[in-house]
Amino acid sequence: MNKNIVCIGAGYIGGPTMAVVAKMNPDRKVFVCDINEKRIAAWNSKNFDLPIYEPGLVDVVKEVRGRNLFFTTDIKKAVKSCDIIFVGVNTPTKMFGRGAGRASDLQYWEATAREIKGYAEGDKIVVEKSTLPVRTAAAMEAILNGERGTGGGERGAGPKFTVLSNPEFLAEGTAIKDLLDPDRVLIGGPDTPDGRAAVKEVCDIYAGKDSKWVARYKILTTNVWSAELTKLAANAMLAQRVSSVNALAGLCEATGADIDEVARVIGADRRIGPKFLKAGPGFGGSCFKKDVLNLVYLCESFGLHTAAEYWSQVIKMNDHQQSRIVSRLFKEMFNTLANKKIAMFGFAFKADTGDTRETPAGCVARLLHEEHVRLAITDPKAIENGRRDLADLDGIVWEKNPYKAAKDADAVLLMTDWREYPELDWEKIYKSMRKPALVFDTRNCLDAAALRKLGFKVLNVGK
Ligand code: NAD
Ligand code: UGA
Numbered sequence: 001m002n003k004n005i006v007c008i009g010a011g012y013i014g015g016p017t018m019a020v021v022a023k024m025n026p027d028r029k030v031f032v033c034d035i036n037e038k039r040i041a042a043w044n045s046k047n048f049d050l051p052i053y054e055p056g057l058v059d060v061v062k063e064v065r066g067r068n069l070f071f072t073t074d075i076k077k078a079v080k081s082c083d084i085i086f087v088g089v090n091t092p093t094k095m096f097g098r099g100a101g102r103a104s105d106l107q108y109w110e111a112t113a114r115e116i117k118g119y120a121e122g123d124k125i126v127v128e129k130s131t132l133p134v135r136t137a138a139a140m141e142a143i144l145n146g147e148r149g150t151g152g153g154e155r156g157a158g159p160k161f162t163v164l165s166n167p168e169f170l171a172e173g174t175a176i177k178d179l180l181d182p183d184r185v186l187i188g189g190p191d192t193p194d195g196r197a198a199v200k201e202v203c204d205i206y207a208g209k210d211s212k213w214v215a216r217y218k219i220l221t222t223n224v225w226s227a228e229l230t231k232l233a234a235n236a237m238l239a240q241r242v243s244s245v246n247a248l249a250g251l252c253e254a255t256g257a258d259i260d261e262v263a264r265v266i267g268a269d270r271r272i273g274p275k276f277l278k279a280g281p282g283f284g285g286s287c288f289k290k291d292v293l294n295l296v297y298l299c300e301s302f303g304l305h306t307a308a309e310y311w312s313q314v315i316k317m318n319d320h321q322q323s324r325i326v327s328r329l330f331k332e333m334f335n336t337l338a339n340k341k342i343a344m345f346g347f348a349f350k351a352d353t354g355d356t357r358e359t360p361a362g363c364v365a366r367l368l369h370e371e372h373v374r375l376a377i378t379d380p381k382a383i384e385n386g387r388r389d390l391a392d393l394d395g396i397v398w399e400k401n402p403y404k405a406a407k408d409a410d411a412v413l414l415m416t417d418w419r420e421y422p423e424l425d426w427e428k429i430y431k432s433m434r435k436p437a438l439v440f441d442t443r444n445c446l447d448a449a450a451l452r453k454l455g456f457k458v459l460n461v462g463k
Pocket of ligand 2: 131169171172173242279280281287288350
């Protein structure tokens with residue numbers, strides 16, 4: 001009989017991932033649990049007012065919720081009734097004590113492990129879905145199989161736990177597409193009879209009912225430590241590409257080269273490929289910074305100081321990109337920003353999400369606020385989160401309508417590449433602004449020549 005599944009953590013990972021697991025495995029029951037009652041209520045809301053915005057998510061939830069997908073705060077009951085437990089709780093950067101500012105804060109993860117241990121009655125497969133430092137599975141094992149001894153041995157009483165690592169590679173904004181058609185699924189497990197059997201169970205979930213989901217050749221299996229490290233390494237490599245292209249963007253601005261042209265030609269080399277070469281305001285999102293910092297911390301912990309220094313430059317370059325945006329605005333606006341109105345177009349860390357965690361727009365907004373800029377911020381999906389992020393700053397106006405945000409502004413600062421921004425009536429915007437009217441398009445997504453024709457002064461990144 002197919003085993004039922006529970007995921008602990010109903011956030012950006014747990015919610016969409018389990019919705020697709022339920023869609024592709026209609027013969028299994030899938031539970032998603034969280035301690036956050038408000039979040040679970042939103043997942044269960046009658047009008048599908050879900051706690052996160054993700055294209056295509058509502059349709060999947062409509063199809064499976066109540067059929068074989070259940071959102072609940074009753075973790076005890078869900079753990080008891082399921083044999084396969086995914087752990088998708090948050091693992092933010094630790095902000096206190098040892099490793100502060102770099103290491104992962106593992107308190108939520110450890111609390112979950114203890115909960116599972118407390119509630120489980122039979123043997124369980126526990127699957128790390130969160131991004132975790134290498135060798136976390138060893139600590140998980142020690143907590144879960146404490147009385148048995150590590151390795152899930154036969155000593156002592158109580159249920160036996162087999163711990164696997166199955167990191168998630170989806171990107172926000174394309175989560176459903178990425179889940180339905182992933183480049184690869186990674187499952188790391190111990191090379192023991194229990195480990196191999198558990199890996200097969202999880203492979204079967206991803207294969208889906210009647211093998212209609214992920215093709216077997218795309219399901220890659222490794223040892224647990226490789227799986228844990230691969231997730232951090234994959235994010236670090238992606239973040240490093242963004243920092244590399246942004247480092248070249250400054251040089252383009254200084255020399256008259258054009259970063260989009262440079263990136264297009266570099267990316268035409270099949271050894272490099274065209275993706276993740278888009279210059280911009282720097283990377284945001286909840287994971288790149290935290291995972292690179294975690295890698296830096298791991299390198300330092302193992303005495304690999306040169307490697308740690310190498311990876312920390314990726315973050316340094318990213319921070320620099322955001323302060324460079326403000327410096328350029330300052331220079332273009334006659335070296336004074338005080339009391340000028342700037343309309344920020346886009347606050348989400350990328351298009352197609354309402355997520356604002358580590359968004360470059362947040363950092364730039366703070367720097368502009370220090371300069372006494374009058375900020376009006378607009379975004380199609382992120383106003384609620386943005387308002388909360390900047391609650392400590394006075395005088396910020398949040399405006400759903402971009403035309404209203406731009407009215408009487410000295411500059412429009414485009415921070416997020418929402419598809420609707422190039423479609424706006426820029427002539428109308430120009431007419432409503434103070435002159436000289438400036439557009440700083442940090443995503444290089446607007447038609448700069450057309451804007452210049454209208455009378456705008458236009459700034460881009462890397463041009
Ligand atoms: P999130 O903050 O959106 O969700 C985590 C949820 O876990 C929260 O709702 C929280 O209330 C819940 N939680 C915490 N402790 C709990 C406990 N003891 N019992 C029950 N619920 C608990 O975080 P997220 O963005 O979903 O990320 C989760 C993990 O997935 C992180 O390790 C992250 O690095 C990784 N990840 C995220 C993404 C992404 O796109 N967001 C992609 C790949 C991997
Ligand atoms: C990223 C990874 O792409 C996922 O594989 C991973 O699972 C996820 O992190 C995670 O672990 O959380 P995500 O952060 O959701 O996904 O979004 P990305 O598309 O990777 O974009 C990250 C940031 O880089 C955004 O701010 C984006 O605007 C920026 N970016 C991306 C660029 O500036 N240039 C690019 O060429 C690509």
